[in-house]
Structures are given as structure tokens and as C-alpha cells.
Amino acid sequence: MGKSVALAYVLWFFLGYLGIHRLYCGRIGSGIVMAACTVVGGLTAPLFIGHVLLFIVGVWWLFDLVLTARMAGYRG
Template sequence: MQKSVALAYVLWFFLGYLGIHRMYCGRVGSGVAMLALTVFGMLTMSIVVGHLLMMIVGIWWLIDLFLTAGMAGSTWRR
């Protein structure tokens, strides 16, 4: 079933760092991984590890700007 690309981008923009847009598009595993990195990064923000994890999530979020349309538009699921 095809998902709404517009809704996927709204979720990406507002909740992308939590991986919600990936879960909506059917990529539950990577969405949960993104959520876990964000939560663990926030909890360890007082040490260097948290900043590194949040940087990784931020880069992943930006890369998803280009991948979200394909994830939402495809009928094939991984």
C-alpha cells in the first residue's frame, strides 16, 4: 500500500529525529534504531557520546530528506 509522500515529509520535518517518518513508511527497524539513538543521545548529552550520537542522527535526518519520497512512494518493503 502506497503511503502519502506529503504526510511522510511532514513527519520527517517535525518528528524526523525520532524516526517516525521511517516507521510510517514501513521501515520500522531503522525507525526504532533512529529513535533509540536519539533517546540515548539525549540521555548522554552531558558527555561527548551524546553529542556524537545526536550528530549522527542529524546527518541521518538530512539524508532522509532525499530518501523519504522513495520510501513513501514504493510498494516494496524491506
């Protein structure tokens, strides 16, 4: 049985940069990687690498707008 698509999108919108929506949908590995990139990017923001990591997470977050429904198990 799939997860709630509505809850997955609420998590995506408010906590998506931390990968919480991925953790909820059972994508533990990629959720942890997303959270780690956000934390490392935030801590190294004064350096150029921090901005690059945060940009990557932002693009990943936007791609997840489309992918979250499928990750949550929506088959429609």
C-alpha cells in the same frame, strides 16, 4: 499502494529525529534505531558520546530529506 508523500515529509520535518517518518513508511527497524539513538544521545548529552549520537541522527535526518519520497512509494 504507497503512503502519502506529503504526510511522510510532514512527519520527517516535525518528528524526523525520532524516526517517525521511517515507521510510517514501513521501515520499522531503522525507525526504532533512529529513535533509540536520539533518546540515548539526549540522555548522554553531558558526555561526549551523546553529542556524537545526536550528530549522527542529524546527518541521517538530512539524508532522509532525499530518501523519504522513495520510502513512501513515490515513483515519479
